[in-house]
Amino acid sequence: MISTLLVANRGEIARRVIRGARTLGIRTVAIYSEPDTDAPHVAEADRAVALRGSTATETYLDVDQVLAAARATSADAVHPGYGFLSENAAFARACADAGLTWVGPDPASIEAMGVKHTAKALAREAGVPTLPDVLLETDDPDDWARAAEGVGFPLLVKASAGGGGSGMREVRAAAELVDAVRSARAEAARSFGDDTVFLERLLDAPRHIEVQVVGDAHGHVVHLGERECSIQRRHQKVVEEAPSPVVSPELRERMGATAVALAEKLGYVGVGTVEFLVDDVGDFLTSDVSMDPRLTDPGYYFLEMNTRLQVEHPVTEEVYGVDLVALQLAVADGEPLPFTQDDVRARGHAVEVRLYAEDPAQDDRPSPGTLHRYRHTSSGDDQTLRWEDALGATGEISAFYDPMIAKVIAHAPTRAAAARRLAAGLAQAEIHGPPTNRDLLVAVLRDADFLAGATRTDFLDRHPHLRTPAPATPPVVHLAAAVACTSAARREHDPRAHLAPPGWRTLRGAPRPTVHWAGPDGEVAVRTTIRPDAIALDVDGVEHTLGLRDLTVTGVRLTHDGVEYRCRVAQHQGPTGVTAYVDDTEGHGAWRELPRLPAPDAAAGGAGPVSEVPGTVVEVLVREGEHVVAGQKLVVLEAMKMEHPALAATDGVVETVHVAVGQYVEAHATLITLGVPG
CATH class of the missing domain: 3.30.700 (Glycoprotein, Type 4 Pilin)
Incomplete structure (x- = not known):
């Protein structure tokens, strides 16, 4: 049995796993980077081990350091949370080779589902509907163009490895294809160490719906209904709910059976999620699997399978009365599932939002900085909210990691009641520091279209006014x-x-x-x-x-x-x-x-673009002596899982390039000095 669990993660998911393990009497070990020295998950674990470095690559992705921490604390199991090493088959094998119990699926299942184009092939073999796609196997743009014609426009260029929206580009016309492929490949290589991409037909405004599955080592697999995660920005979810307002009992049964069939084909052991795109418009049904032609049920298509715990798992826990972390630990210990499919019963409705330190009015730009005060009401009463906090009452939102502050979840008898409760709790919280998406989330939850269930993936594009809602107080x-x-x-x-x-x-x-x-x-x-x-x-x-x-x-x-x-x-x-x-x-x-005599702006004297946020330089696109025009992209930074291009404000000549690829720069640092054209 697991006695000491190393949590190979940070933030709110590390705190969630630590709480779950504590309820089972399991000793916990936290690991932490230098920026996370004072993070809550460090204090909440029974033991903690410092990692050398600051960036994710230097710390939470360093397999040798993580395994050394397990040895130093006599841990006998590792829970990877989500992100970082959670879907890294090599890390899962390294844990097994070190005699550690891996709280997750078999490495073979991770590998099978970790490469998207091969995962789709396995899904088709299991009878799961899929969208047209093709792998790009050459560097020839002519080959890309022929492949795109076969798939059809609009389409997505997608990284075959990884997830979270990285390495993904939308293409609506042939002229956009080459730049999109090259950009997606570069980002995929940086993010996942693999620049393989494929083309996939793009559904306009589908719903993003996923099915939670759980399998044990005794051959039992069940599903725990669906979650809808359609409200997104940059292909990343910000509002999730269970059940979906569009899924009928009949469709739920069909999608659930499909997800279970795929898990059974894999011999899946652990908690996982099969994600689908659901087209409830009814005008695009393309699949090599026979679909029910009734208009009452939309078409659905395999997107990917996440072989880990999802960020949005709490809505499933609230609706189905399960503890998914406890289930993960039990299954990893070899125990059979404590229930069958017939035992699974939904109760009420749950909605979750992701509270980020980012500015919706500025294209969701991440906003690292000091959180001076973070207060909200929370208790065990079922009339209050469930807050999954990454930070404590104060804290630092680091530029090195995802800018999530918390996940906030409401459960109520009805969808409308859950949305109303969640909006009120968010509005009343005290959040003092960098800009956040709190106002956007409250506006979404109170929007008439949201309440009517019109929650497709273009929701935020169709409701731009929600990004800058009118203030509730004059x-x-x-x-x-x-x-x-x-x-x-x-x-x-x-x-x-x-x-x-x-x-x-x-x-x-x-x-x-x-x-x-x-x-x-x-x-x-x-x-x-x-x-x-x-x-x-x-x-x-x-x-x-x-x-x-x-x-x-x-x-x-x-x-x-x-x-x-x-x-x-x-x-x-x-x-x-x-x-x-x-x-x-x-x-x-x-x-x-403001002071009567303000200090001069340190960036004002710069004759070129400055970094808007602290980050790592991933591209330098100009050289000294080169003529540039206003609006031209000069440098690209990467920070908090997002690319930030620095553009020329005016026409000019590059006098000095102050940065190089791989260099970390602070906010407001001058990147390029431009001179007047001669």
Whole structure:
């Protein structure tokens, strides 16, 4: 039996596995990189081992260091979580060779499903419907063009190895094909060490639906229904739910049986997920497998099989009342499944969202930095949310890894109730630091189309307004709260403040000083008068008067247009000064008082592009002396699983290239110096 489990991962999944193992009395070991020294998963494990390095390649992907940690702590089993080494067959074999129990499927199953084009061939043999595809086996663009004609447009160029949206490019016309193939190959080589790609027919706006399967070493395989994961950005999921609003009981039975058949063909042991694209439009049915022609059920097509625990596994746990981590550990110990397919019963509906440190208004740009405060309500009561947190009450969102802060899950008797509960809990959380996608998630959960079940993969493209939703609280309310509490903080630290009321001036009628504040929509000029019962603001020449009660350093009650708002205010020191973060029960905002004489922008003097985020240089596309034009791509950085191109702002000549491929650069570092064309 497993006695000591090494968790070969980080963040929220490491914490989840540690909690699951603890309930079974299993001792746990955490591993951690240098940036993760103070991460919660390190403190929560019984033992922890430091890894040398910072990047994923140097640490969590270093098989020798991971195995050394297992030896040092006398671990007898390894749980890989998801990502990193979780679908690495060589690592699974290395664990077995070291005498460690691998909490996952047999390496042969990982290999069979790990290469997408061979996985599709196995799926076809098992009777699973598939989309047209072809492997690109040469470097000849003419061969690529002929292959594309056979597959048909639109199509996807897809990396055969790996996942998570890396090495994937959409192609809608023949003219786009060559650049897409070359770009996908380069990214696949960097991400997975394998530049093999294939072409696959692209369904416009399908649903992404997956079936959870579990198999034991005694030949039993069951499925635990489906999850819908259609709301995505950059081919990565952000909202998941179970069950799907479009899957009928009949379709669920057919998809489940198909997924089980594939698992049985593999002799699959462990927890896994068979992913499908579901076309509920009904106008594209292409498969070498006979499909039911009834229009009441859509067509479905094999996408891939993930031979690991999924990020979105909690929605299945909530709906089916199972503990998938406990099941993984039991199956790895050789125990039979404790239930049959007939025992599987769904109850209610669950929705999960992925809370990321990223800016939806800036093309989902990752936003690493310090999380000053992270608070939410959570308890064992079934009326509250399930928070799977990567960080603690404070923490650092590192540029070296995925920018996920948490997964948040709601379970309720109905889909609408789960969405309503989840939106309210997200809106009320205190999240102080870099931009997040919280407002986007709340807006999605409250959107009429989402609530109606219209959740295909183009949902965010069709609802761009959800990326910048209207604020739930008038911005002037939060500005007034920031101004009032900042003033209260100054008075608290000024020994002379008690001698005069707030806003008192020596000369009656003296002009109010103008202070500039940076807020959610940019900079505003503010003049303020604070009285015991009111605060008057002149914001860019527009007068506002709000009722004021219970003013303290940390909060205030304000009345605006007859509505009272109870605002909580926290002031945090950052690299650009003190920011006042304001929260109420429905909204939040951040306001920073700008200095009278601002320091010069360090990047302003740069004569070329600077890095928007810290990251690793993966391409340098120009040389010194080369003429470039405005908008031309000069350098490509990779950070937080995303490429970030640096573009020329104007026409010019490359005077100096400051970076090289493989170099790590901090945010705002100058990458290229451009001169004026001669």
